[in-house]
Amino acid sequence: MTAKHALRFAALGYLAALLIVPVGMIVYRAFSGGFSPVWTAITQPDAIKALELTVQIALIAVPINTVFGILFALAIVRFRFPGRSLLGALLDIPFAVSPVVVGFTLILVYGQNGWLGGWLVHNGYPVIFAVPGMVIATVFVSLPFVAREVIPVLREIGTDQEQAAATLGATGLTTFRRVTLPAIRWGVIYGVVLTTARAIGEYGAVAVVSGQVIGQTQTLTLRVQSSYENFDRTGAYAAGLELAALALVTLFVMNLIKPRKESTHGNTRI
Amino acid sequence: MASVAAERPHRFGTAPSGVVPGLAVTYLSLIVLLPLAALAWETQRGGWSTFQAAVTAPDAKAALQLTIVASLIVVAINAVFGTLVAWVLVRDEFPGKSVINSLIDLPFALPTIVAGLTLLALYGPLSPIGVNVTYTRTAVVLALLFETLPFVVRSVQPVLLEFDTDMEDAAGSLGATRPVVFRRIVLPILAPAILSGGALAFARAVGEFGSVVLLSGNVPFSTEVASVHIFSQIQSDNPGGAAALSMVLLGLSLAVLLALGALERWGSKHDR
Numbered sequence: 001m002t003a004k005h006a007l008r009f010a011a012l013g014y015l016a017a018l019l020i021v022p023v024g025m026i027v028y029r030a031f032s033g034g035f036s037p038v039w040t041a042i043t044q045p046d047a048i049k050a051l052e053l054t055v056q057i058a059l060i061a062v063p064i065n066t067v068f069g070i071l072f073a074l075a076i077v078r079f080r081f082p083g084r085s086l087l088g089a090l091l092d093i094p095f096a097v098s099p100v101v102v103g104f105t106l107i108l109v110y111g112q113n114g115w116l117g118g119w120l121v122h123n124g125y126p127v128i129f130a131v132p133g134m135v136i137a138t139v140f141v142s143l144p145f146v147a148r149e150v151i152p153v154l155r156e157i158g159t160d161q162e163q164a165a166a167t168l169g170a171t172g173l174t175t176f177r178r179v180t181l182p183a184i185r186w187g188v189i190y191g192v193v194l195t196t197a198r199a200i201g202e203y204g205a206v207a208v209v210s211g212q213v214i215g216q217t218q219t220l221t222l223r224v225q226s227s228y229e230n231f232d233r234t235g236a237y238a239a240g241l242e243l244a245a246l247a248l249v250t251l252f253v254m255n256l257i258k259p260r261k262e263s264t265h266g267n268t269r270i
Numbered sequence: 271m272a273s274v275a276a277e278r279p280h281r282f283g284t285a286p287s288g289v290v291p292g293l294a295v296t297y298l299s300l301i302v303l304l305p306l307a308a309l310a311w312e313t314q315r316g317g318w319s320t321f322q323a324a325v326t327a328p329d330a331k332a333a334l335q336l337t338i339v340a341s342l343i344v345v346a347i348n349a350v351f352g353t354l355v356a357w358v359l360v361r362d363e364f365p366g367k368s369v370i371n372s373l374i375d376l377p378f379a380l381p382t383i384v385a386g387l388t389l390l391a392l393y394g395p396l397s398p399i400g401v402n403v404t405y406t407r408t409a410v411v412l413a414l415l416f417e418t419l420p421f422v423v424r425s426v427q428p429v430l431l432e433f434d435t436d437m438e439d440a441a442g443s444l445g446a447t448r449p450v451v452f453r454r455i456v457l458p459i460l461a462p463a464i465l466s467g468g469a470l471a472f473a474r475a476v477g478e479f480g481s482v483v484l485l486s487g488n489v490p491f492s493t494e495v496a497s498v499h500i501f502s503q504i505q506s507d508n509p510g511g512a513a514a515l516s517m518v519l520l521g522l523s524l525a526v527l528l529a530l531g532a533l534e535r536w537g538s539k540h541d542r
Contacts, residue, residue: 098477
């Protein structure tokens with residue numbers, strides 16, 4: 001009995017020291033001067049701009065990666081073509097690349113001296129140190145989530161119903177819209193939640209390509225860092241608090257969806 | 271081959287069968303493969319000697335060493351504590367368990383820079399408990415511990431849920447002490463899951479940037495990790511140096527992930 005308590009104490013102590021107390025501390029620190037400084041920090045024009053840019057980037061990156069994530073999963077599970085298993089392996093690359101390296105590779109392609117960058121800048125479409133580069137970076141790092149969630153569901157549901165629909169004369173698109181999509185929807189939604197969380201929270205890749213022009217190319221995560229380094233603790237904690245709140249909402253939604261998702265298929269790994 | 275064709279006769283009706291895979295391949299090539307090709311190109315441009323010089327430059331070498339050693343320490347600690355946490359979450363009952371269980375995923379949901387800020391609030395210069403790890407290597411380990419916490423927990427948990435306590439009970443009734451039962455029965459069953467969680471954690475740790483950047487102080491030769499070193503090489507307009515180190519990081523995490531994939535395929539072929 002005492003051994004059991006000792007294990008519980010050790011596990012919970014570790015979680016408390018590493019996870020729970022620090023996250024509690026940030027809330028405490030943010031509000032240590034009362035509520036109004038936090039509100040002032042959050043509603044500052046630059047802070048609102050940063051929030052808007054974060055949302056704007058996510059609104060572009062998440063739909064793109066949702067559509068292509070589903071397409072990807074379909075290609076890997078429902079189609080046979082040479083290089084199919086290689087494609088499946090390559091899908092995980094964004095998880096294996098350091099965010100800084102992601103940003104750097106984008107500079108090599110789209111930067112002033114990059115493969116496409118010279119031509120793009122010449123024609124008036126700067127990508128690096130501008131919002132398009134930040135969108136591309138976000139798309140890169142959040143690419144695999146939807147596909148990773150949908151692939152096991154597609155495998156699980158099989159092709160019986162799709163074949164039945166096709167036999168009854170449905171076109172490919174109709175079959176997808178009326179049969180496949182409803183069957184995979186919880187997997188898609190779960191993937192979208194993970195994609196959104198990553199898109200909003202991305203820091204390293206965006207930091208490399210943004211150039212950090214306050215009020216122009218500064219997202220919330222970049223604001224946390226620049227505020228902290230400019231000794232604007234309240235500003236940093238306020239922006240951090242906004243992001244932490246979004247993360248907690250993400251966790252909550254994940255827990256809400258998990259049971260529905262798992263009723264359609266087995267366990268998946270994040 | 272015939273059976274494969276029979277297994278999948280349906281290709282979304284009348285749509286030309288190449289469209290979906292074609293789009294998927296094009297998208298991945300544009301977003302992921304083109305930039306990585308640019309990295310490979312930039313790395314080989316200066317030749318082997320330039321690569322070697324960039325990687326063995328004293329500051330780059332120090333950053334790489336710190337990154338690898340810190341990641342290994344972190345994997346070891348989280349292998350032990352991750353298994354312990356998973357064990358407690360599966361075998362123990364206490365009030366608030368389900369809340370704790372969902373909090374495990376917090377490091378995946380929390381932006382890395384906020385994770386750094388969070389740890390600073392408790393272990394920074396204004397620490398309420400008087401522990402200040404900033405500008406030390408402990409800060410690097412702490413940040414990486416936070417970011418990689420879920421990996422081992424989440425890979426061990428399902429295995430623990432699946433296997434019942436029959437064997438442990440049997441061993442216990444035959445007189446085995448609890449440590450012996452753990453070492454001879456539980457650990458061998460959990461080992462593949464611990465290994466796989468640890469590998470994912472390592473691949474993540476070597477590239478980590480956001481959570482380390484505020485906490486470690488980024489002092490060259492002391493607390494500067496590889497990703498931060500790459501960042502500063504980019505800032506000081508040294509693409510050759512940044513490319514060489516990027517390639518090493520990429521190689522490290524890809525090698526670990528590929529080895530893990532091979533191990534899993536081998537495992538599923540040989541037992542179960």
